[in-house]
Structures are given as C-alpha cells and as structure tokens.
C-alpha cells in the first residue's frame with residue numbers, strides 16, 4: 001500500500017489531521033518539519049533565522065528523500081514542499097497526495113496564534129504575505145493533488161475521516 005501525503009498551506013491543519021489519519025489506520029506518522037528539526041537538532045525557526053530558507057529547503061529535500069519510500073506511512077509536509085518539483089516527483093511515486101484545502105479566512109485565524117513560530121510570517125504585514133503566498137502556491141497544490149479535502153465546513157476529525165474512507169476504498173480494506 002502506498003503512503004498518504006498531506007500537502008497544503010501553513011495552518012490548514014495538515015499535521016493535526018495527519019496524526020489522526022495515522023492513528024485511525026494504525027500507520028506510522030512523519031511530519032517533514034519535525035523530521036528536519038530532529039535531523040539538524042534545531043527548530044525550524046532557528047534554521048530559517050540562522051541558516052536561511054535555502055538551507056531549509058535543502059534539508060526538506062533530504063528529509064523527503066529519506067522517507068518517500070517507507071510505505072505505508074502518513075506524511076504531513078511543510079507548506080512549501082510543492083515549490084521543489086523534485087520533492088513532489090519523489091513523493092508521487094509511492095503516495096496518494098491529499099491537498100488539505102482551507103479558505104484564506106480559516107488559515108488566517110489558525111495561524112494568528114503562532115505567526116512568531118512561522119519564519120515566513122514573522123512580520124507585521126503577515127496577513128498580506130499569507131495572501132501573496134497563497135496566490136503563488138495554490139495552483140501547485142491543485143497540480144499535485146490526487147484528492148482535495150475541503151475543510152471549509154469540517155473539523156480535523158471530519159477531514160481525517162474523509163481521507164481514511166478514500167484510502168480504504170482505494171485498497172478495499
């Protein structure tokens with residue numbers, strides 16, 4: 001069976017949903033940001049601040065290279081994973097990719113609690129940065145998605161349930 005990969009914008013709920021999906025299916029869960037943090041021994045915030053985004057992207061790529069074929073597992077990715085075609089080509093080899101869609105209002109609400117922890121949004125005008133980044137990235141999420149999970153009117157449990165149902169249907173389990 002293939003992996004389940006969750007892609008989508010920061011604050012869309014990928015990590016929370018992924019953890020529930022993994023629990024429901026009895027699969028191992030890996031969050032690529034957490035994996036990078038363990039690899040380097042530093043927080044994402046520190047890595048961005050001290051080594052820069054380019055270095056982080058290299059480490060993100062290394063993390064994907066190490067985990068893409070550990071199937072079947074559930075992988076939740078950082079919002080920028082789609083920026084490197086290499087990552088997505090690798091992930092798509094052995095994964096079903098779910099785009100966790102959330103409307104911009106929901107994203108803004110979710111990340112308003114921890115913009116300081118998100119290096120790309122640690123600035124005064126973070127709301128306009130969110131809108132800019134979304135404009136640039138949304139088409140990539142759609143491009144790589146096998147399925148789209150619309151979280152507009154769903155909580156994380158409901159979204160996880162939807163993913164589990166699709167996965168079970170695909171593998172008749």
Ligand code: S3P
Nearest residue numbers: 009010011033077078079080119
């Ligand atoms: C990023 C999203 C973050 C993290 C890093 C960069 C992005 O992950 O990988 O701060 O470029 O969108 P989350 O999507 O889990 O917040």
